[in-house]
Each structure stands twice: as C-alpha cells, then as structure tokens.
Amino acid sequence: MDSQGIKRIRQACANCRRKKTKCTGDRPICSHCRRNRLACIYEPYSSTVAESTVNPVPVAPMANNMNVDLLQRISTIESRLAELSGQSAHQNEYGLPSTGDLTPHLTVTRSQLAHARQLPPTTFQENASLSLLPSSILNSVIDTYFERVHNQPYSYFLESSFRQKLESSSLPQCLILAVLASAVRFSNHEFYAGRTQEASQQYARESWLSVLADHLTVEDNLNVHVVQTVNLLAVVDYTAGRVRSGWLKIGLAARISQDLHLMSEPSQWLSCSEQEEHRRAFWSIYLVDKLISCGRSRPLVILDEDCEVQLPCDERSFQNGEWRKTSTIGQLLNWNSKLTESPSPFALVVLMASIFGRCTRYVHQNRKMDEMPPWDPKSEFSAINSSLLLLESYSKSGNWQLSDILHGSVQAEGTVDRQEIGHVIFAHTLFHLCHCLLNHPFLVRRWLKPFGAKAPASFSSRALQDGCDHAKQLMDLLREATEYGYLVESSFYAYCIAVAGGIHSLASHFDRSKARDSDSLHYLQQSIEALERLANLWVHAGNIAAQLREFHSISHSFADLLDPGHLMDELDFGSEETMWSMIDYAIMGTDPSKRPLSPKPNAHLSSTAWGVLEPGMMGPAFDSPSANFLGLTPPMQLEGVEQFLNCSPGASNLI
Structure with missing residues (x-):
C-alpha cells in the first residue's frame, strides 16, 4: 500500500479512542462525532499518551511529593471533565447536565489547568456546548436575531446563507455563540424566562474563549x-x-479586518452575496467604532481615508444575490461627486456615522479651539454643519417628518422594507444627535470662551436655540417611529436619548427661572420613559436612565448655560466634570457603583424645589440562577477569570 495515501493524525478524540474507532482528527468536531451527534472532545495530548509511554518523563530534581499529588489531582479533574462532556445520562429536560454533577472542585478554568500543567491554552479544546442545546431553542433564538437584531443597525449576514451554513455545521462555534449572546435578550422562549441576561453573559463568555483558543492563538x-x-x-x-x-x-x-484587507474590495472569486457580506462586516465594524468613540480619550481606530471598499448595496439586491456598483465613503462625502443613484439606507447610516465621528472628535478631542472661532466659514464647526446637509440631499426629506421619510422609502411596487426604514430612522437620529452635540449649551460655552467679548451674541443665541430644537426633533422622531410600529431598540438610541434629555433638563429649569411656558419638562419625561423601556433590554440603558435622573436633580445649577448673557461665567472643576458626564458615552453606560468618584459642584443643590421627576424603574433587575445554559462548561467562579475574559488587566473603575 502506498504510504502517501495513509492519513496520520496526531490525536484521536475521546469518543473514538474509547470506542476504538478510526478518528479523522477534524477539529472542533470529527466526522464520527458529527455523524452521531456526539460531543467531540480532544483531551490534553499529554494525558492521551501517558498510558503508552514506556519511559516516564523525568521529574525535575526540585519536585516533591506535593507536585506529584497536584498533577494527579489535575489529571483526575481533566478525566472528570471529559466524562461530563460526553455523558448524556444526567441531562435534564433542557439537555443540560444536572447541577448536582458539577461538584465544587470542578469550578476551574481551562487557562488555570493549562498553567498548572505548563501547557499552552490551545491544548484545551472547546467543548461542544451547542450540541446539547435543543434545536428548537437554537432555531427560536436565531429567528429572534433576524427579527430584532439584524440591521438594527449592524448588518453581517445574508439570512438564507447563514441558515444554510448553520444547518450544515459549517459555521464556527464562536460565531453561533456570539449571535445567541446578541439575540437572547429579545427572546421570549420559556427556556430563558427570567434568565436572558445570564444567558447572554454565558454565551458571550464561551464565544470569547472559543475565539482565543481556536483563532487568536x-x-x-x-x-x-x-x-x-x-x-x-x-x-x-x-x-x-x-x-x-x-x-x-x-x-x-478593526485590526483583524485590516489584516484581512476588508477595507478594500473583496475577491472577485467570491459570490456576489459573499462579497457583500464582507463589505457589511467591515462597515459594521466601522459603525461600532464611530459610535462607541463618543468620549474623551476614545480616538477612532478606522479612518475614512483608509476605506476603499464600496458602501453597502440596497437590501433587495443583497437578498437576491445581485452585484451592484455603489459609491465609496469618500465619494458620498464629496459634494462634487456625480452619483448615478441614491445611496442605500445602510449607506446613509455609514454616511452619518462618518459625520458623527468627525463631530465627536471635534467635541471631545479638539485641541485647537482658540485658533479659529466656530462662526468662521473655514472652521471645523462650519465644515461639520455643511456635511450634515448631505443627509438632507441624499434622503430627499425636506421637513424631517417621519411621514416624509416613509414616503421616500416606498419601493416601486408600493411595499416598504421595515428594516431599511429602520436604517433611515437611525440615520436621521444621528443627524439630530450631531446638532445636539455641536449646539449643546455646555459645549457652546467652550467654543466661545477663548474669544471673550468678541463672540457675537447672535451666534450663541442661534446655537443654543438649535440645540434645544434638535433635541425635541430627535424625541419626536423616535416617538413617531414607535407609534408607527417600527423597532426603536438599538442600544445606541439610549445615548441619543440621554444627550437630548440633558438638554431638556437644562431648558426646563431655565424656562422656569424666566417664568415662561415650556414643554421641555414634558420632553424630559418622554426621554426617561424611553430609557426605561430600553433598560428592559440593555443594562447600560438603565445606567443611563439613572444618570439622567441624577443630573436633573442638580441641573438647575447649570441652567444659566442657556443664557447668552452668562456664557462667559466660570464653571468650577466639579461642575465641568458633571457636564462632561452627560455627553461621554463611556461614563454614561458604566455601572454607577463602579464609576470613579467625581468632584461635586460647589453650588448648594436642592432637588425638591425644582420639579424633580418621581423615581421610576431604573432598569431591569436580573437574577442569577445557577442553571448553566451552555450545558458542559463548569461554572467559572474564580475572580481572575473575569479579568481574563474581559481583556481588562488589573482593577478598573470602568468595568
């Protein structure tokens, strides 16, 4: 027999070795285990060769009986883990192992076992946790993903292709777990009743472990x-x-996408659908990078000038697997570009994300405020305002009413793609948010302070009024979208609402001090109610709602920020930090109990005399039941593993 035809593998899986059948060695699942729907486990290589080793590995001279006992105990733990991974006799009605089988001495991590045996973490293969999740539950959460998460606003997959790959087991475990972690918060399946937050955390943790073990190392x-x-x-x-x-x-x-050259046009050898998936993966990364960089010391990773890949096409062409030529982000941002057709709704979101990134950089990282006044036509302030007009040009909506947006999105046969409408609503929300930030009372004061008495009063009055107007228009847009039945559930809406709510809070106190009628308090109430609804889905929305309530209890101290005649007044350090906390996304979303202590304003504050809103729901309270959604992974209860999983070395006041 030709020796070249024999395929030798380094190690057989536990099932094939126990049954003495030939193992193909495929990872993470060999052919035998996939065919028989078994949990495929590759034990540490050292334990599989121990029985056949003639000469034992010599022990270092410094080793003592304690070291030998430790290695024996670890070997016992590894064997027990393998048994738990392969057994099915002790599964409960959900296909999960009984909690009584997970004895306390098994609450260790792969990395700790690897460290104890001085083996690299990659020798510990990921368990087949998804194989124990009933298909009905898995399919239910996948359905939820494409109903509630897909295109809200991030877009990664062609649904038909994703489902086909899922059925054929050709998707990596890390991706499936990440999809589950993203979608389970929206699930109404009885299996997750009262435990969606815990499930999301466990799926995300296991997905990250899989990325580390199977890909990054x-x-x-x-x-x-x-x-x-x-x-x-x-x-x-x-x-x-x-x-x-x-x-x-x-x-x-972002770095991985750059390493894979996703910022350039994909290979022509890929199908049209695969090419578009690659583009959308990159633009979704671009979008997240722009949105979460809204804070001090949060520079952007991806720059517009490095993006050569064309923008996403329309949803219908994507679903039909058609190739369509679209513009690049540089062409879309150029007033002189000759566009053959209007950009798709997803492309509008990317356009607004680009302008928003420019806006946040100006707001949070502007180091040259005193060199050029914002009213100068050559200033960055004026350039951003000019770019914002591009959305009006491309979206064909003049009055900024939702009815106009809907009318412009009706397709030729009279139908409306609800997910594309969601993209249009998100783009217009970013438009209003940019104006809220550029004309925020606290920031207008910063723009004008370097120029003192030279600052024209008309500019400050107009800017302050624009900020209040766009804060109201932002809330009107989201309220109308909800009334029309469109999903307003994207996590970033929480930040948009909070920025607008902070302006409403200042305006309500200012108008009250001037004894004039105002609907600002009504808009503030709408903002907090909207945040509380989002808090049922997103933890950080509950944190943001608490932040807004706390701010409103003291915001009367800052009401003069809306008075053009007091813009030159000094704010103490504590007051400035308070105002920064109302426009910094990172500070807003952090657990209030883990935020760094900030200096308090010097002014005496009284919350009862200024119409403070009654406390309401601050966010969902999530219990922590002991059930393990992943089926095989033992509970991880050691403090060190959280820092490892979250990539946050050392103690941090942000986590």
Whole structure:
C-alpha cells in the first residue's frame, strides 16, 4: 500500500479512542462525532499518551511529593471533565447536565489547568456546548436575531446563507455563540424566562474563549467569521456596562479586518452575496467604532481615508444575490461627486456615522479651539454643519417628518422594507444627535470662551436655540417611529436619548427661572420613559436612565448655560466634570457603583424645589440562577477569570 495515501493524525478524540474507532482528527468536531451527534472532545495530548509511554518523563530534581499529588489531582479533574462532556445520562429536560454533577472542585478554568500543567491554552479544546442545546431553542433564538437584531443597525449576514451554513455545521462555534449572546435578550422562549441576561453573559463568555483558543492563538486561522464574532461581542460587552472590554474588542475587530484587507474590495472569486457580506462586516465594524468613540480619550481606530471598499448595496439586491456598483465613503462625502443613484439606507447610516465621528472628535478631542472661532466659514464647526446637509440631499426629506421619510422609502411596487426604514430612522437620529452635540449649551460655552467679548451674541443665541430644537426633533422622531410600529431598540438610541434629555433638563429649569411656558419638562419625561423601556433590554440603558435622573436633580445649577448673557461665567472643576458626564458615552453606560468618584459642584443643590421627576424603574433587575445554559462548561467562579475574559488587566473603575 502506498504510504502517501495513509492519513496520520496526531490525536484521536475521546469518543473514538474509547470506542476504538478510526478518528479523522477534524477539529472542533470529527466526522464520527458529527455523524452521531456526539460531543467531540480532544483531551490534553499529554494525558492521551501517558498510558503508552514506556519511559516516564523525568521529574525535575526540585519536585516533591506535593507536585506529584497536584498533577494527579489535575489529571483526575481533566478525566472528570471529559466524562461530563460526553455523558448524556444526567441531562435534564433542557439537555443540560444536572447541577448536582458539577461538584465544587470542578469550578476551574481551562487557562488555570493549562498553567498548572505548563501547557499552552490551545491544548484545551472547546467543548461542544451547542450540541446539547435543543434545536428548537437554537432555531427560536436565531429567528429572534433576524427579527430584532439584524440591521438594527449592524448588518453581517445574508439570512438564507447563514441558515444554510448553520444547518450544515459549517459555521464556527464562536460565531453561533456570539449571535445567541446578541439575540437572547429579545427572546421570549420559556427556556430563558427570567434568565436572558445570564444567558447572554454565558454565551458571550464561551464565544470569547472559543475565539482565543481556536483563532487568536492558532496561526493563519483568522477569517471574516472571527471579525463578525468579535464585533458582536464588543457590542454585548459595552451594553452590559463592561465599557473597557467592549472598547478593546472593537479595536481588535478593526485590526483583524485590516489584516484581512476588508477595507478594500473583496475577491472577485467570491459570490456576489459573499462579497457583500464582507463589505457589511467591515462597515459594521466601522459603525461600532464611530459610535462607541463618543468620549474623551476614545480616538477612532478606522479612518475614512483608509476605506476603499464600496458602501453597502440596497437590501433587495443583497437578498437576491445581485452585484451592484455603489459609491465609496469618500465619494458620498464629496459634494462634487456625480452619483448615478441614491445611496442605500445602510449607506446613509455609514454616511452619518462618518459625520458623527468627525463631530465627536471635534467635541471631545479638539485641541485647537482658540485658533479659529466656530462662526468662521473655514472652521471645523462650519465644515461639520455643511456635511450634515448631505443627509438632507441624499434622503430627499425636506421637513424631517417621519411621514416624509416613509414616503421616500416606498419601493416601486408600493411595499416598504421595515428594516431599511429602520436604517433611515437611525440615520436621521444621528443627524439630530450631531446638532445636539455641536449646539449643546455646555459645549457652546467652550467654543466661545477663548474669544471673550468678541463672540457675537447672535451666534450663541442661534446655537443654543438649535440645540434645544434638535433635541425635541430627535424625541419626536423616535416617538413617531414607535407609534408607527417600527423597532426603536438599538442600544445606541439610549445615548441619543440621554444627550437630548440633558438638554431638556437644562431648558426646563431655565424656562422656569424666566417664568415662561415650556414643554421641555414634558420632553424630559418622554426621554426617561424611553430609557426605561430600553433598560428592559440593555443594562447600560438603565445606567443611563439613572444618570439622567441624577443630573436633573442638580441641573438647575447649570441652567444659566442657556443664557447668552452668562456664557462667559466660570464653571468650577466639579461642575465641568458633571457636564462632561452627560455627553461621554463611556461614563454614561458604566455601572454607577463602579464609576470613579467625581468632584461635586460647589453650588448648594436642592432637588425638591425644582420639579424633580418621581423615581421610576431604573432598569431591569436580573437574577442569577445557577442553571448553566451552555450545558458542559463548569461554572467559572474564580475572580481572575473575569479579568481574563474581559481583556481588562488589573482593577478598573470602568468595568
């Protein structure tokens, strides 16, 4: 027999070795286990060869009986883990192992076991946790993903292709788990009743472990699925209040996408649908990078000038697998570009994300405020305002009413794609948010302060009025969208609402001090109610709602920010930090109990005399039942593992 025809593998899986059948060695699942729907486990290589080793590995001279006992105990734990991974006799009605089988001494992590045996973490293969999740539950959550998460506003997959790959087991486990972590918060399946937050955290944790073990520590094993996974996990972490973890993950996703050249046009050897998926994966990373960089010391990772890939096409062409030529972001931002057709709704979101990124950089990282006044036509302030007019040009909506937006989105046969409408609503929300930031009372004061008495009163009056007007228009748009039945559930809406709500709070106190009628308090109430609805889905929305309530209880101290005659007044350091906290996304979304202590304003504050809103729901209270959604992974109860999983070395006041 020709020796070249024999395929030798380094190690057989536990099932094949136990049954003495030939193992193909495929990872993470060999052919035998996939065919028989078994949990495919590859035990540490050292334990599989121990029985056949003739000469034992010599022990270092310094080793003592304690070291030998420790290695024996670890070997016992590994064997027990393998048994738990392969057994099915002790599964409960949900296909999960009974909690009584998970004895306390098994609450260790793969990395700790690897460290104890001085083996690299990659020798510990990911368990087949998804194989124990009933298909009915898996399909239910996948359905939820495409109903509630897909195109809200991030877009990664062609649904038909995703489902086909899921059925054929050709999607990596890390990606499936990331999709589950993103969608389970919206699930109404009885299996997750009262436990959606815990399930999301467990799926995200296991997905991240899979990324680390199967891709980041393996040479040449990065692909677009890894990019999609890490980007999904960045959003999960950020919206759970783990700000630093989400921040680091989006940076990693951006670097991987650049390494894969996703910022350039994909290979022509790919199908049209696959090419578009690659484009959308990149633009979703671009979008997350722009949105979560709204804060001090949060520079952008992806620059517009590096983006050569064309913008996403319309949803119908994508679904039909058609190739369509679209503009690049540079062409869309250029007034002189000759566009053959209007950009797709997703492309409008990318356009607004680009302008928003420019806006946040000007707001949070402007180091040259005193060199050029904002009213100068050559200033960055004027340039951003000019760019914002592009949305009006491309969206064909003049009065900024939702009815106009809907009318402009009706297709030739009279139908409306609700997810495309969602993109249009999101783009217009970003438009109003940019105006709220550029004309925020606190920031207008910063723009004018370097120029003192030279600052024209007409500019400050107009800017302050524009900020209040766009804050109201933002809330009107989201209210109408909800009344029309469109989904207003994107996590970033929480930040948009909070910025507008902060302006409403200042305006309500200012108007009251001037004894004039105002609807600002009504808009503030709408803002808090909207945040409380979002808090049922997103942890950080509850944190933001608490921040807005707390701010309103003291905002009467800052009401003069809306008075053009007092813009030159000094704010103490504590007051400035308070105002920064109302426009910094990272501070807003962090768990209030874990925020750094900030200096308090010097002014005496009294919340009862200024119409403070009654306390309401501050966010969902999530219990922590002991059930393990992943089926095989033992509970991780050691403090060190959280820092490892969240990529946050050392103690942090942001996590």
